[in-house]
Amino acid sequence: MAKTLFSTYLWSRGIERLDVVALTHAHADHMGGMSAVLSNFRPRELWISTDSPPEVQSLLKHARDLAIPIVLHxxxxxxxxxxxxxxxxxxxxxxxxxxxxxxxxxxxxxxxxxxxxxxxxxxxxxxxxxxxxxxxxxxxxxxxxxxxxxxxxxxxxxxxxxxxxxxxxxxxxxxxxxxxxxxxxxxxxxxxxxxxxxxxxxxxxxxxxxxxxxxxxxx
Ligand SMILES: [Zn+2]
Structure with missing residues (x-):
């Protein structure tokens, strides 16, 4: 999981909130910055297809700690x-x-x-x-x-x-x-x-x- 706390690109576009963040699957190149995005934008939902992979557990815990609902799709x-x-x-x-x-x-x-x-x-x-x-x-x-x-x-x-x-x-x-x-x-x-x-x-x-x-x- 990325340690960065920045969401430079989204901030540069003036985006202040997100309704949904979707994790396509548990690979680093698709979720590396997601922990920071959850922290910085507190989306209303985090979408995933499965909560089983070990690689995704720390991200899911982070979402739960932030009280962001996790929705399986x-x-x-x-x-x-x-x-x-x-x-x-x-x-x-x-x-x-x-x-x-x-x-x-x-x-x-x-x-x-x-x-x-x-x-x-x-x-x-x-x-x-x-x-x-x-x-x-x-x-x-x-x-x-x-x-x-x-x-x-x-x-x-x-x-x-x-x-x-x-x-x-x-x-x-x-x-x-x-x-x-x-x-x-x-x-x-x-x-x-x-x-x-x-x-x-x-x-x-x-x-x-x-x-x-x-x-x-x-x-
Ligand atoms: Zn990929």
């Missing part, structure tokens, strides 16, 4: 926030119970606002992506699964989601070699305008409900 759950709908497309309880791979426990969420939508995949891989196909995953914006690894963004998913934009969250010195050329080629061949945080820096999308999401490159 599974595929089929649905929440409304100020006109936006957040649907949970994965994981499924049977997959979480059976699997030992944290990536397969990733919370996958589709956020819809008016006629615009975004699909946030976490580190979901092929097995879950194939099940998502039946869950109406179509979205204007795809946050690419597992940092552009070849284990994710299977052609069937890309075809069904049919995004106009994609973003790959990956560090400049990421040791796993993500994103993979094969995935970048798939996105390019599908005509998806792709942004990468290692090359573009912070990327912001606005869902305005009426047109395709606007890309704002903060650099």
């Amino acid at each position: 599974q595929a089929g759950d649905r929440n409304e926030f100020g006109g936006a709908t957040v649907r949970v497309l994965a994981p499924w309880l049977d997959l979480v119970m059976r699997e030992s791979k944290p990536n397969d426990e990733s919370l996958v969420m589709k956020i819809s606002y008016g006629n615009t939508s975004a699909l946030l995949e976490g580190d979901t891989e092929r097995k879950a992506e194939m099940r998502i196909l039946d869950e109406q995953p179509q979205a204007d914006l795809l946050k690419v699964g597992h940092h552009g690894s070849t284990t994710s963004t299977v052609p069937q998913l890309l075809q069904t989601v049919h995004p106009e934009f994609a973003v790959i969250s990956v560090g400049t010195r990421y040791v796993y070699g993500h994103p993979r050329t094969k995935v970048l080629t798939r996105l390019q061949d599908s005509g998806v305008a792709t942004r990468r945080t290692d090359l573009n820096g912070a990327v912001t999308f606005y869902l305005d409900g009426t047109v395709s999401p606007q890309i704002v490159d903060l650099r």
Whole structure:
């Protein structure tokens, strides 16, 4: 768990409160700064898909100490926030119970606002992506699964989601070699305008409900 107490980026955007913080799964690159975010923003809920992994226990204790309710979410759950709908497309309880791979426990969420939508995949891989196909995953914006690894963004998913934009969250010195050329080629061949945080820096999308999401490159 990160020892930092800072939430520099969120503060720089003038964000003072958060309704919900969602932990996709128990990997350090997805929860490293989350303890600080809980302390600094005291969200109304912390969303997780499973409370079993040992790696997540200290974060859950921190949430309990702050009296932040912990909500377990599974595929089929649905929440409304100020006109936006957040649907949970994965994981499924049977997959979480059976699997030992944290990536397969990733919370996958589709956020819809008016006629615009975004699909946030976490580190979901092929097995879950194939099940998502039946869950109406179509979205204007795809946050690419597992940092552009070849284990994710299977052609069937890309075809069904049919995004106009994609973003790959990956560090400049990421040791796993993500994103993979094969995935970048798939996105390019599908005509998806792709942004990468290692090359573009912070990327912001606005869902305005009426047109395709606007890309704002903060650099
Ligand atoms: Zn990851």
